[in-house]
Amino acid sequence: xxxxxxxxKARERIFAAIRRNKKPLADAPVAGEGGARADTIPTxxxxxxxxxxxxxxxxxxxxxxxxxxxxxxxxxxxxGIPAAVWRHLSDQQRRTQCFANGSAAELGWASVPELDIRxxxxxxxxxxxxxxxxxxxxxxxxxxxxxxxxxSSASYFLPELLIVTLSRRDILATQEAVWADLRRRPEDMPRxxxxxxxxxxxxxxxxxxxxxxxxxxxxxxxLVN
Amino acid sequence: xxLGGKLEVGRSRRVALYVTCLVDVMRPSVGFAAIKLLxxxxxxxxxxxxxxxxxxxxxxxxxxxxxxxxxxxxxETFEPFDAVVAPxxxxxxxxxxxxxxxxxxxxxxxxxxxxxxxxxxxxxSFLVDVMGMESVEADYQGAVCYHDSCAGLRELNIKxxxxxxxxxxxxxxxxxxxxxEVCCGFGGLFCVKYADISNQMVSRKMDNIEASGADTLxxxxxxxxxxxxxxxxxxxxxxxxxxxxxxxxGMTDLPAxxxxxx
Amino acid sequence: MQPSCSSxxxxxxxxxxxxxxxxxxxxxxDGLQARRAAAVGQLPEFxxxxxxxxxxxxxxxxxxxxxxxxxxQKVLGQGGHIHWASTADDAREAILAICQRVGAKxxxxxxxxxxxxxxxxxxxxxQGITPVETDLGxxxxxxxxxxxxxIVMPAVHxxxxxIERTFVESHPQLPPDRDLSTxxxxxxxxxxxxxxxxxxxxxxxxxxxxxxxxxxxxxxxxxEGNGDLTxxxxxxxxxxxxxxxxxxxxxxxSTFLRLLPRSATGxxxxxYVTLSSGPKREGDMHGPExxxxxxxxxxxxELLGSENQDIxxxxxxxxxxxxxxxxxxxxxxxxxxVYPGPLGAALTPALIGVEKSAALPNASxxxxxxxxxxxxxxxxxxxxxxxRVREHGKKMTSPLARAGLSAWAxxxxxxxxxxxxxxxxxxxxxxxxxxxxxxxxMPLAGGWTRYRDFPAPEGETFHAQLxxxxxxxxxxxxxxxxxxxxxxxx
Numbered sequence: 007x008x009x010x011x012x013x014x015k016a017r018e019r020i021f022a023a024i025r026r027n028k029k030p031l032a033d034a035p036v037a038g039e040g041g042a043r044a045d046t047i048p049t050x051x052x053x054x055x056x057x058x059x060x061x062x063x064x065x066x067x068x069x070x071x072x073x074x075x076x077x078x079x080x081x082x083x084x085x086g087i088p089a090a091v092w093r094h095l096s097d098q099q100r101r102t103q104c105f106a107n108g109s110a111a112e113l114g115w116a117s118v119p120e121l122d123i124r125x126x127x128x129x130x131x132x133x134x135x136x137x138x139x140x141x142x143x144x145x146x147x148x149x150x151x152x153x154x155x156x157x158s159s160a161s162y163f164l165p166e167l168l169i170v171t172l173s174r175r176d177i178l179a180t181q182e183a184v185w186a187d188l189r190r191r192p193e194d195m196p197r198x199x200x201x202x203x204x205x206x207x208x209x210x211x212x213x214x215x216x217x218x219x220x221x222x223x224x225x226x227x228x229l230v231n
Numbered sequence: 232x233x234l235g236g237k238l239e240v241g242r243s244r245r246v247a248l249y250v251t252c253l254v255d256v257m258r259p260s261v262g263f264a265a266i267k268l269l270x271x272x273x274x275x276x277x278x279x280x281x282x283x284x285x286x287x288x289x290x291x292x293x294x295x296x297x298x299x300x301x302x303x304x305x306x307e308t309f310e311p312f313d314a315v316v317a318p319x320x321x322x323x324x325x326x327x328x329x330x331x332x333x334x335x336x337x338x339x340x341x342x343x344x345x346x347x348x349x350x351x352x353x354x355x356s357f358l359v360d361v362m363g364m365e366s367v368e369a370d371y372q373g374a375v376c377y378h379d380s381c382a383g384l385r386e387l388n389i390k391x392x393x394x395x396x397x398x399x400x401x402x403x404x405x406x407x408x409x410x411x412e413v414c415c416g417f418g419g420l421f422c423v424k425y426a427d428i429s430n431q432m433v434s435r436k437m438d439n440i441e442a443s444g445a446d447t448l449x450x451x452x453x454x455x456x457x458x459x460x461x462x463x464x465x466x467x468x469x470x471x472x473x474x475x476x477x478x479x480x481g482m483t484d485l486p487a488x489x490x491x492x493x
Numbered sequence: 494m495q496p497s498c499s500s501x502x503x504x505x506x507x508x509x510x511x512x513x514x515x516x517x518x519x520x521x522x523d524g525l526q527a528r529r530a531a532a533v534g535q536l537p538e539f540x541x542x543x544x545x546x547x548x549x550x551x552x553x554x555x556x557x558x559x560x561x562x563x564x565x566q567k568v569l570g571q572g573g574h575i576h577w578a579s580t581a582d583d584a585r586e587a588i589l590a591i592c593q594r595v596g597a598k599x600x601x602x603x604x605x606x607x608x609x610x611x612x613x614x615x616x617x618x619x620q621g622i623t624p625v626e627t628d629l630g631x632x633x634x635x636x637x638x639x640x641x642x643x644i645v646m647p648a649v650h651x652x653x654x655x656i657e658r659t660f661v662e663s664h665p666q667l668p669p670d671r672d673l674s675t676x677x678x679x680x681x682x683x684x685x686x687x688x689x690x691x692x693x694x695x696x697x698x699x700x701x702x703x704x705x706x707x708x709x710x711x712x713x714x715x716x717e718g719n720g721d722l723t724x725x726x727x728x729x730x731x732x733x734x735x736x737x738x739x740x741x742x743x744x745x746x747s748t749f750l751r752l753l754p755r756s757a758t759g760x761x762x763x764x765y766v767t768l769s770s771g772p773k774r775e776g777d778m779h780g781p782e783x784x785x786x787x788x789x790x791x792x793x794x795e796l797l798g799s800e801n802q803d804i805x806x807x808x809x810x811x812x813x814x815x816x817x818x819x820x821x822x823x824x825x826x827x828x829x830x831v832y833p834g835p836l837g838a839a840l841t842p843a844l845i846g847v848e849k850s851a852a853l854p855n856a857s858x859x860x861x862x863x864x865x866x867x868x869x870x871x872x873x874x875x876x877x878x879x880x881r882v883r884e885h886g887k888k889m890t891s892p893l894a895r896a897g898l899s900a901w902a903x904x905x906x907x908x909x910x911x912x913x914x915x916x917x918x919x920x921x922x923x924x925x926x927x928x929x930x931x932x933x934x935m936p937l938a939g940g941w942t943r944y945r946d947f948p949a950p951e952g953e954t955f956h957a958q959l960x961x962x963x964x965x966x967x968x969x970x971x972x973x974x975x976x977x978x979x980x981x982x983x
Contacts, residue, residue, distance in 0.1 A: 013587065016790075017577035020736065023794035024558040029802075031555035050545040050748040053538045074762070126778065146762035155776025159767075160725045163718045181750065185743040194571075195708045197774050198725075201766040206718040209758060210630035210646060211676040212517070212653050213524035219629055220684055221718025221764070250955050256919045257948070259955035278959060284905040289898055291859060291878060293885030297902035304906055332875070381860035410522065414818045418858025425856055426940030427506050431822040432858075433945065461945030464931055489948030491930030 049182075056145045056179040063144045064229070067177050070147025074204030075217060076225040083230060087171055088118040090228055091136060095121070100133060100167065107137040108157040110171055128164045135165040141184045142177040142227075146203055149227065150184050153198040162200055168222040170202070173230045246274040246357075247312035249305075251322045252284045253453040254474075258488065261453065264480035265318045265354050272362040281308045287325045290333065291419055302330050306343050314361070315351040318476050319452050320383020323353040328386045353383055354476055355451060359392040366399030369481030374404040376445035377475065378436070378459065379412045380452035393451060393475045400478060408443035410435070417458040433462045440470055447487075449475040460488040494612045494640065496845050498829035501852035505823040517650050518824050525646075525815040528759025529866070535761075542751050547870045549745050550806035553737075554797060560706040560739045561788070567709025571771030573784040581611050584789045588613065588698070588731060591785055592622055595729050597695035603713065603720035604628035605700030606644050606809065607733050607789060609831045610844070613698075624698075625690045627719035629683050636663040642825030644832065645757050645811035650824050653679070687719070697727030697781065701734040702808065703749065704786070707742045710768040711786060714753055716760075721767055730769070730781035735789045737805040749808055752868035756810040792844045801876045804839045806869040811836075813863035813873060819856055828853060835863035839876040847883050854880035915954050923952040 058066055071078045081090045087110075095102055102121050105128040106113070115123040128135050137157065141150040149170050153159040162168060178184055181201075188195065206221030217223050246269055254261045262278075269276045286301030305326065309315045317323045330344035358364040375397060383389035397405050416422060416432025423429075436459060440448055448463070448470050450456050460472035471487035497504065508514050533539045553560055565575050578584035588611075592600060600617060602608065602624055614624045614635070626635040630648035634641060636659050641647030648656070657673045660682055673679055691697075699720050701711040711732045713720045724730045740746060746768075754760040773780030796802055814820040814834025825833035830850070832840050838853040847854075854877035863873045884890055885898075904911050926932055926949020934942050941947055 012583070013576055013578075016579040016583050019579045020577055020788075020790045020794055021558050021561075023790070024561075024736070024797060027794060027798035028555060028557055029798045031551055048742075049744060050549070051538050051541040053536060053751070070761070074764075148762055148766075153774075153777060153780065155774075156778070158778035159721065160779040163721045163725070181747040182744055185747070188743075195710065195768075195770050197770055197772075197777065197780055199710075199768040200721070201762070203762040203764055206764050207716045208629045208680060209716070210628070210633070210648050211656060211679055212651075213520055213646065213649065214676045216676050216680045218684070219680055219717035219719070220627070220687065220722055252915070255955040256915050257950045259951055259953065259958050262955040263958075278956075281908045283908055283911045284901070286902070286905075289902050291881070292894070292898055293878070293881030293883070293890070294895075294898045294902065295882050295885075297898060301902060301905055381858065381862075385861040385865055412862075414858050414860035414862070416818070416858065418860070421856075421858045423938055423940035425502070425505070425819075426943055427502075427509050428819055428822050428856065429858075429940075430944035431509055432818050435818075457948050458945065460948050461931070461941070464946045464948070465944070485951070486930060489931045489946060491926070491949075492928045 067144040104134040110136045132165040135161045136169040139172040148201040148203040152196040163221040244313040249317040261474040264476040267480040324382035324386035326351040355393040372402040375447040378450040408439040496830040498850040504827040508823040532755040532759040563706040601694035603699035691722040694727040697723035704739040710770040729783040756812040756868040812866040
């Protein structure tokens with residue numbers, strides 16, 4: 007039998023077994039007619055700690071970011087980002103070659119000639135990548151990064167230092183708020199949606215936490231007022 | 232924990248004592264201590280004659296038919312009483328948590344089992360939660376630590392009740408050992424079938440008991456107590472082991488569990 | 494992976510004699526257990542979330558085919574491929590066919606327990622394809638040719654110096670006198686070694702913590718970032734997962750994401766959660782040209798609707814094993830197959846048959862700690878007990894044990910006879926205990942007395958003493974028990 011034939015046999019077998027064995031739930035919603043549509047989404051428990059005023063939202067986001075071992079800095083406007091990047095890199099005595107992604111690539115980098123800014127995702131040895139986040143989640147201090155033309159998902163994982171810019175108004179309380187925003191966009195679901203919460207880490211050696219396993223050792227967030 | 236529906240806190244009532252197999256054979260004084268405590272709390276205590284085993288050993292060994300037969304016998308024997316009290320979280324948990332599941336396929340028996348389950352209690356939780364007992368009249372000289380037996384803790388939420396009463400015993404200092412909530416490795420037949428693993432578990436327990444500095448180890452289940460007492464005496468430890476009811480009833484003249492000449 | 498669950502006892506005994514292993518698993522209390530307790534303590538809604546999660550799972554299972562079909566439609570609509578695999582063989586062949594079609598030489602892998610279930614690495618090697626594990630723990634184990642001992646922390650059984658030695662032996666191209674004395678230096682070396690593999694790989698294989706029906710996305714929940722590099726940099730991304738991992742919506746995902754990291758590692762959130770939907774799109778700088786999802790059944794559909802269905806709710810957080818005193822004593826390898834601990838004891842019999850794995854559900858004291866910490870409230874001990882019922886019903890237990898059990902039940906249903914028997918037993922044991930009041934040896938209880946004494950009974954049973962008290966009370970005309978009983982003890 008051909009591979010394809012065998013696979014459709016497997017599909018038939020699996021679905022037949024499921025239909026034979028499954029037990030209906032008295033209180034289950036009718037799932038048959040595309041039950042998982044945006045307008046029939048059931049809501050679940052949302053932690054009370056996410057009910058925050060606009061001011062408190064930013065403070066909570068910052069607090070959770072540092073709890074996740076990320077660093078954070080405010081800049082007044084997008085035009086201040088290149089200078090802030092330069093400051094951060096020189097504080098860290100880092101090389102100045104950076105890859106910039108997405109809207110971060112279109113900032114006024116010429117104002118800081120010391121920085122060697124390249125557009126792209128970087129390679130195996132990229133020291134720094136700068137990218138922009140779609141949203142921030144105050145509940146956990148997570149950055150929501152989407153893939154899109156010009157936005158490489160690999161660039162979130164390749165560099166030693168990941169710098170992420172995020173506008174104050176894009177800080178939301180919960181993941182649920184982010185999903186609602188994603189559904190409101192005219193585009194399809196992005197190919198990748200990545201929630202980044204602090205630097206890469208591992209506990210695989212004797213349960214000790216070590217930062218920078220395969221991804222960035224440091225995550226620095228520039229919040230734009 | 233639910234307080235058994237229609238029972239009213241503090242009211243006198245007819246209580247059936249479920250002695251349990253292990254107390255019956257191994258440590259009868261725990262049964263008499265339970266009677267004293269219940270009577271002190273204002274209960275009329277009855278010991279139904281037809282009681283034997285709750286069926287838990289069969290139940291946990293996969294012998295469902297045998298377990299069901301014994302469960303029905305217990306339901307019949309204890310149904311007439313306002314409440315059933317056992318000096319064991321494990322046996323009380325069997326009746327409260329497991330009988331309704333075990334007999335689920337037979338609606339009549341399931342309902343009777345559910346009824347009995349709602350009136351069945353472990354001793355210390357009955358005294359504190361149902362009878363509203365705040366303290367006991369007893370003396371005991373020593374630093375005690377209390378091991379939270381698994382079924383009592385996780386099936387019946389027994390945690391503060393024995394400690395509360397122990398603190399009222401004159402001369403007692405209650406100490407907490409590390410990992411008081413971790414299983415001692417008894418587990419019924421487990422301790423014989425998986426003796427090596429059980430030994431490892433009880434050995435870790437020993438370290439925590441000794442480190443607590445307590446001179447007396449207490450718990451609410453005789454299975455765990457026999458296991459830990461046997462390990463302590465084998466190791467030549469001087470820690471004494473008793474059922475919590477003995478101390479609460481002030482009935483500690485009898486040698487501790489496994490305590491004898493060296 | 495060939496199961497060796499029936500040798501559980503011997504494997505456990507070996508683990509108990511290994512001081513290094515004892516040290517490694519002894520650290521679970523201060524490590525993962527303490528971290529989970531702290532994280533759960535900070536979220537007052539944790540219990541409500543557990544109940545929500547259980548509800549979501551029940552809803553999924555009641556209509557599993559519908560959610561899987563929705564997921565399939567979405568994946569296909571986004572240009573992905575889906576491969577249904579009824580058995581492990583089906584899955585291995587589907588993966589091999591993809592690898593061969595694209596001429597794959599090397600395959601990078603993110604951590605996936607399902608591929609362990611398939612024995613995928615050995616299979617690919619036999620077919621001339623080189624798999625490279627990229628999760629740090631899995632990488633270490635691949636170098637050592639060992640199986641994972643934990644579903645989240647695969648190398649938790651190893652001590653740091655074991656890993657140091659493995660790296661010195663396995664990376665001969667590096668200076669032999671380099672400093673590998675810290676966990677940081679070991680992590681850095683693995684990072685360096687694995688970097689180029691991500692770029693060179695033809696196929697990247699990952700598991701999936703969830704499939705989302707609403708969006709056709711597969712989701713990985715990770716900390717290291719290797720899973721993302723695996724699925725982003727290879728030409729072809731193959732997700733290997735199982736039928737029960739589908740959930741309806743993004744909101745459902747959020748509920749699980751509040752439970753999973755707290756339960757697994759005590760984190761509020763893992764470093765990474767990535768939702769992947771289909772292959773690379775126009776204008777994308779990176780991403781796989783092909784996106785495949787292999788969905789395996791391998792016996793799970795037969796659990797559906799059965800009394801043990803709830804084990805399908807498992808989200809593989811590992812909390813049950815982190816908190817299990819038996820797992821903590823013997824570690825993961827003793828369990829003899831892919832899934833150790835309470836999860837394995839409840840799931841393995843369903844996947845490989847209770848005949849080959851009855852030792853696992855028996856190796857539990859039913860202490861219930863696993864149930865107490867399970868984020869989706871799986872009644873693990875009830876499921877283990879039902880496997881014991883199955884084992885007993887199939888007469889797989891020893892004839893002696895079965896005879897003993899029915900004899901005890903027979904006796905216990907005859908109270909008068911029972912009294913005589915227990916009276917004799919109490920008297921006999923007290924006699925043997927003598928003035929030491931304990932027994933060092935006892936027939937049929939060698940397992941007990943090998944390690945501990947058996948405390949002797951008081952002598953007469955409770956019921957015998959009570960009967961005497963009553964008799965005396967009747968003679969003296971005293972009323973009630975209370976007076977007599979007080980007298981008996983003064």
